[in-house]
Amino acid sequence: MYLIGLIIYLVICYLVADKIGRHKKIGFTKTLIACILVSPFVGYLIAEGSATAEPRGCKWCGNSENEAYFCGVCGKNEEGDIGPHFKDVQK
Ligand SMILES: [Zn+2]
Numbered sequence: 822m823y824l825i826g827l828i829i830y831l832v833i834c835y836l837v838a839d840k841i842g843r844h845k846k847i848g849f850t851k852t853l854i855a856c857i858l859v860s861p862f863v864g865y866l867i868a869e870g871s872a873t874a875e876p877r878g879c880k881w882c883g884n885s886e887n888e889a890y891f892c893g894v895c896g897k898n899e900e901g902d903i904g905p906h907f908k909d910v911q912k
Contacts, residue, residue, distance in 0.1 A: 833861045837868065847871035 834856035842852025845868050856864030878885045879892035881901060891898050896907030 830861070831857070834864065837861050837865045841865060841868040842871075844874055845869075845871040846874055848874075 834853055837856050838849050838853035842864075843849045845852070847868055852864055852868045855867050872886065873888050876886050876888045877899075879887040879895060879897065880899070881897045882892060882895040884892055884894040887893055891904030891907065896904045898904065
């Protein structure tokens with residue numbers, strides 16, 4: 822009956838790699854290997870900590886790694902509005 826547990830374990834590993842790792846820079850294969858070798862939970866944390874594979878970037882300051890709605894460097898969104906937490910800094 823260990824086979825059922827093994828199959829469930831591998832399915833959880835696959836789901837973490839497919840749903841999280843595939844959309845991150847770490848990728849599907851490395852996430853799947855981390856899940857199988859260590860544990861799906863640790864693999865999930867590693868994948869979640871990896872940067873997004875296709876960040877939205879920022880056209881105002883050229884920060885190509887930006888993932889947030891408001892850019893982390895210049896604080897602008899795509900329309901050029903400055904985020905609420907950046908207005909205080911630029912006074
Ligand atoms: Zn920016």
